[in-house]
Amino acid sequence: MSDIRNHKCPGCGSPLRFEPETQMLVCDACGSHFDTGTVSEYDDATDGIDGEDESSWESYGGTPWSDGDVRVHICPSCGAEIVTEPTTAVTKCPYCDNVTVIEGSISGALRPDCVIPFRVSAEDAKRLMSEYCRKKPLLPRRFVEELHLEETQGLYIPFWLFDCSAEGRATYLAEKVRHWSDRNYNYTETTRYRVFRRGGMAFSKIPADGSRKADDTMMESIEPFDYSDLTEFGTGYLSGFVADKYDVSADESKVRADARVKRSIDAALLATVIGYSSVIPTGSSVKIRDGKVQYAMLPVWLLHYNYRGKRYTYAINGQTGRVVGKLPVSPGRAAAWFGGIYAAAAALIAAVLFLL
Numbered sequence: 001m002s003d004i005r006n007h008k009c010p011g012c013g014s015p016l017r018f019e020p021e022t023q024m025l026v027c028d029a030c031g032s033h034f035d036t037g038t039v040s041e042y043d044d045a046t047d048g049i050d051g052e053d054e055s056s057w058e059s060y061g062g063t064p065w066s067d068g069d070v071r072v073h074i075c076p077s078c079g080a081e082i083v084t085e086p087t088t089a090v091t092k093c094p095y096c097d098n099v100t101v102i103e104g105s106i107s108g109a110l111r112p113d114c115v116i117p118f119r120v121s122a123e124d125a126k127r128l129m130s131e132y133c134r135k136k137p138l139l140p141r142r143f144v145e146e147l148h149l150e151e152t153q154g155l156y157i158p159f160w161l162f163d164c165s166a167e168g169r170a171t172y173l174a175e176k177v178r179h180w181s182d183r184n185y186n187y188t189e190t191t192r193y194r195v196f197r198r199g200g201m202a203f204s205k206i207p208a209d210g211s212r213k214a215d216d217t218m219m220e221s222i223e224p225f226d227y228s229d230l231t232e233f234g235t236g237y238l239s240g241f242v243a244d245k246y247d248v249s250a251d252e253s254k255v256r257a258d259a260r261v262k263r264s265i266d267a268a269l270l271a272t273v274i275g276y277s278s279v280i281p282t283g284s285s286v287k288i289r290d291g292k293v294q295y296a297m298l299p300v301w302l303l304h305y306n307y308r309g310k311r312y313t314y315a316i317n318g319q320t321g322r323v324v325g326k327l328p329v330s331p332g333r334a335a336a337w338f339g340g341i342y343a344a345a346a347a348l349i350a351a352v353l354f355l356l
C-alpha cells in the first residue's frame with residue numbers, strides 16, 4: 001500500500017486526511033469517507049491513466065522486390081505508380097484514364113506480404129456491370145452503350161492491415177439520481193460514483209487504404225472484403241492485372257490505426273458502465289502491444305466514363321462482385337479509413353473483455 005498521506009479524493013481530487021477516530025480517509029472538501037484499502041486500490045489501478053498512450057508496432061509489412069519481378073509505370077497526369085508483372089502491358093492509367101503511361105524505376109516499391117486474389121473475372125465484371133445498368137431504368141440508353149465495358153481494368157489497391165492487442169483503462173464520474181416526495185417536500189438524492197474499467201481487446205486486420213488516388217467514398221462502398229481469402233503474395237497473382245504502389249506509408253497509417261484502436265476500446269469500456277443516470281468519462285489510457293502491419297493488395301475492377309462533361313467511376317469488388325457506381329470522382333485526396341465500419345465490427349467480434 002502506498003503512503004496514505006499522498007492520496008487524493010477519488011470524488012473531487014482534493015487531498016485526503018486520515019481520521020484516527022474512524023480509521024478512514026476523509027475528504028474535507030466534499031465530505032466523502034473512504035477506507036484506505038479502497039483508495040489504494042483505486043490509485044494503483046488508475047496510476048498514470050492520463051499520461052501518454054503507448055503503442056508499439058513490432059513489424060512493418062512489405063519487402064523489396066527482386067530484380068525483374070515487376071515493372072513500374074508512372075502516370076504523368078495523376079502521379080500514380082503502377083506495378084505490373086513484366087509481361088503485362090499498361091495501356092492507360094487505372095485512376096485517371098490517361099493513355100500516356102511512362103516506364104519508371106522499381107526503387108522504393110514494396111512487395112506485398114499478402115493478397116486477396118481476384119475471384120471476379122473480366123467477363124464476370126462486364127456482366128455484373130451491364131446487369132447493374134439494366135437495373136437502372138432511368139439510365140440513358142446511350143450511356144450504357146458507350147460504357148466501353150471491354151475497358152474494365154483489374155487493379156490491386158494497396159492496403160495496410162494492422163493486427164495488435166491492446167489494453168485500455170478508463171475512469172468515469174457517474175451519478176445515480178433518486179426522487180421521492182412526502183406530504184411536505186420533494187426530495188432528490190444524488191449519489192456520485194467514481195467508476196473504473198479495464199479491458200483488453202484483440203484487433204485483427206484493421207484496414208487502412210494505402211492509396212490517396214483511390215476515391216475513398218467509392219472504396220468504402222465496395223467493402224467489405226472477406227479476409228479469410230487473404231493469401232501469401234506471389235507475382236503470379238499480378239498476371240493480367242495492374243497494382244497500385246502505396247503512397248500513404250505504414251507509418252502515416254499507423255497514427256490512424258492507433259486512434260481507431262483507442263476509439264474502439266473507449267467505446268467498449270463505456271458501454272459497460274450502465275445503471276447510472278449520467279456518466280462522464282474523466283480519463284483513459286491505452287497500451288497497444290504486439291502490433292504487426294501487413295502490406296496487402298485487394299482486388300477491384302475499375303471503369304471510368306465521361307458523360308456530358310461529367311466523369312463517372314465505377315468500381316466492382318474483385319472478390320465479392322459488389323458494384324458501386326454513379327459516383328463522381330471526389331477531388332478529395334485525403335487518405336481516410338477504408339471500411340471503418342467493417343473494422344469496428346471485426347474488432348468487437350474479436351474482443352475479449354475482462355472487467356474489474
Ligand SMILES: [Zn+2]
Nearest residue numbers: 009012027030
Ligand atoms: Zn472529495
Ligand SMILES: [Zn+2]
Nearest residue numbers: 075078093096
Ligand atoms: Zn493517372
